[in-house]
Amino acid sequence: MTVRHPQERGAALLSVLLLVAVMAVIAATALDRLTLATRIAGSAATVDQGRAYAFAAEEIALRRVGELVRRDAARLTLAGGWLGRDFTLPLPGGEGRARLSDANNCFNLNSLVAETAPGRFSQRSGAVAQFTELMTLLGIDRGEAMAIAGAAADWIDSDSNDGPLGAEDGVYRAMQTSYLPANRPMVDVSELRAVRGVSAKIYARLKPWICALPVTEPVRLNVNTLAPEQAPLVAMLVPGQISTADARAALAARPADGYGSAVRFWQARSLERVKPSQDVAEQAGVNSRWLALTTQVTMGDGFLTAHSLIDANGGAPAAGQVPPVIVRRDWGEAD
Incomplete structure (x- = not known):
């Protein structure tokens, strides 16, 4: 018979306990990684679904812009309350919000x-x-x-x-x-x-006050959608000749159905003394080629923001010839 020393039994027990501890650490690490992988997969699925909903919002917006163009290809006004208004999109397990704004009303750096x-x-x-x-x-x-x-x-x-x-x-x-x-x-x-x-x-x-549109044409504002608070954009058109107060007054005096033409705008009482050149006068237009769509999708704990730039002309020289198109899309919050 082999006689085992009592200390040998303690060493064997210690080895078993150490092996159990190592296996527990490995199991915990594997479980943690599995949980992380599950969350990543779930987040990826949520993002993909959110993007699909954002694309759907774009299609709705394109149809809406197309309707506005068909209504009057030569003039875009605030009629219908479409500008700067949040439209709620009920979604399964979440909610979407879409907002259209006039991307013409800014200084285009290009x-x-x-x-x-x-x-x-x-x-x-x-x-x-x-x-x-x-x-x-x-x-x-x-x-x-x-x-x-x-x-x-x-x-x-x-x-x-x-x-x-x-x-x-x-x-x-x-x-x-x-x-x-x-x-x-x-x-x-x-x-x-x-x-x-x-x-x-x-x-x-x-x-x-600034933007970077995909064209290098001179700035062309839409005085039918400009807010009075955006008066500096009008005042900049003729440097040193228009005060912000006069520009704000002209925008505040806008008819309910908007100005019919750039000529009518420059005939506003507060701007009567200003005589801009024809090229500059046309920079205060009554139509908009560029529109911006901001879409926010919330699904559970997930949140996705998309910024889309719409060309109402669809790339054509004038509105109404072809349907509007998306020309640029950015994901995430703006800087």
Whole structure:
């Protein structure tokens, strides 16, 4: 017979307990990873379902915009209460909210340049002056505003030559964190943060007033959908000749069915003394090509936001020729 020492029995018991502990840790880790994988799969399914609902909201919005265009292809007004209004979309296990807004009523940063040849962009001095005026009306120092407008135009134009008060390659290379200007139209307004002179404070002040539309045409506002609080956008059109108060008065005096034409708008009592050139006068239009759709989908603990840009013209030269289309879509909260 083999005689075992009492201490050997303790070592065997300790080995068994250690093995059980290791197996418990492995099981707990596997269970934790399984739980995490289940949550990730559930979140992915929720996101996919939320995106499907957002796409459905886009289709509804396109139909609505198409109806507005068919009603009057030459003029878009606030009739029907479609602008800035939340439309609730009841969903299985959640809720969706969609809001249409006029994306024309902003300063398009890409209007700082004109496309003189395919893929070639040169500065548009009139737009630079208007951007400077808008910043001044918003309380930014005029000298600082001129420098930002010049640098923004240089950021987009195709050449590498410094414009008046502008900034090209040499300026950005000399910075502590060096980089180069894009020399192409902006895709998102957040690109303005990279332009020389644009601080976080200035960007926050400008953001509600600017946009980056996929065209380099001059700014064309819709005075039938502009709110009186957006009067600085009108005042910037003729720098130094229109006060914010006069622009606000013209918008407040808008007929219930909107202005019939740009001519009627400039004939408003508060603007009678202003004689803009024909090109500038047409920048205060009565129609909108660009509309923005914001969709928010809530499903349980999941939340999804989509921002869609609608071309009411469908890419055609004028409205009513082809159906409206989505030209850009962004997911998540805006910066």
